[in-house]
Amino acid sequence: MPADPQIDKLNFDESGLIPIIVQDHANGEVLMMAFMNREAIERTIATGKVHTYSRSRGRLALKGETSGHFQLVKRIFTDCDRDVVLFQVEQIVAACHEGYRSCFFRQYEPGADDWKVAATKAFDPAHVYEKK
Amino acid sequence: MPADPQIDKLNFDESGLIPIIVQDHANGEVLMMAFMNREAIERTIATGKVHTYSRSRGRLALKGETSGHFQLVKRIFTDCDRDVVLFQVEQIVAACHEGYRSCFFRQYEPGADDWKVAATKAFDPAHVYEKK
Numbered sequence: 001m002p003a004d005p006q007i008d009k010l011n012f013d014e015s016g017l018i019p020i021i022v023q024d025h026a027n028g029e030v031l032m033m034a035f036m037n038r039e040a041i042e043r044t045i046a047t048g049k050v051h052t053y054s055r056s057r058g059r060l061a062l063k064g065e066t067s068g069h070f071q072l073v074k075r076i077f078t079d080c081d082r083d084v085v086l087f088q089v090e091q092i093v094a095a096c097h098e099g100y101r102s103c104f105f106r107q108y109e110p111g112a113d114d115w116k117v118a119a120t121k122a123f124d125p126a127h128v129y130e131k132k
Numbered sequence: 133m134p135a136d137p138q139i140d141k142l143n144f145d146e147s148g149l150i151p152i153i154v155q156d157h158a159n160g161e162v163l164m165m166a167f168m169n170r171e172a173i174e175r176t177i178a179t180g181k182v183h184t185y186s187r188s189r190g191r192l193a194l195k196g197e198t199s200g201h202f203q204l205v206k207r208i209f210t211d212c213d214r215d216v217v218l219f220q221v222e223q224i225v226a227a228c229h230e231g232y233r234s235c236f237f238r239q240y241e242p243g244a245d246d247w248k249v250a251a252t253k254a255f256d257p258a259h260v261y262e263k264k
Contacts, residue, residue: 086236106209114138
């Protein structure tokens with residue numbers, strides 16, 4: 001793959017990673033935060049599907065590989081410091097492995113003992129992840 | 133300040149920090165990404181104004197302290213792993229110190245040599261930051 005000067009202008013951290021935000025292109029919902037390395041960004045741009053770098057597994061991961069819940073890239077932005085990348089995507093079914101459309105389904109409630117689930121599930125994780 | 137069990141349930145990293153995303157509560161625009169420590173979250177909740185932890189300056193910072201461009205908190209969410217916090221805010225004037233409403237004003241354009249500025253300025257940084 002030829003070098004992409006726009007990727008060269010991003011500021012990766014000392015581990016070669018950059019935080020990324022994924023947002024629904026249609027309604028603005030923030031779906032998840034993750035990390036990419038250079039290869040994940042190149043693969044995401046080349047395929048049009050979000051690929052992240054999993055720090056726990058130490059490898060590239062196609063988002064939705066198991067579930068089929070891909071994130072189809074519509075627009076890409078970076079911030080003033082070029083050290084965060086924002087992907088606006090078409091989300092197939094849902095982003096969260098717990099079954100919610102967005103990973104940000106827990107809301108702060110003043111005085112409560114725990115965060116409250118503020119969304120309903122878009123799919124049943126047991127069904128989606130066990131049958132494959 | 134009494135301990136807040138919801139803050140206790142967040143997963144701070146080994147440096148005691150947690151990445152945060154700030155989003156316009158009205159139109160869903162992603163305004164910036166930053167970091168908070170426990171004290172920044174407590175101060176943000178207590179005052180209703182976003183406070184971040186500046187890694188470069190090694191201290192707490194009230195967002196908008198110099199410019200008056202505060203972020204007034206409307207709703208707070210955390211994600212499935214409880215290791216990112218999303219703040220939905222009313223943004224006074226603009227979030228970016230470069231004068232744009234959102235820090236994510238640079239858009240990727242296939243084949244281009246550099247990211248393209250995809251927004252117009254909401255204020256003149258020279259005017260806002262020099263006169264104080």
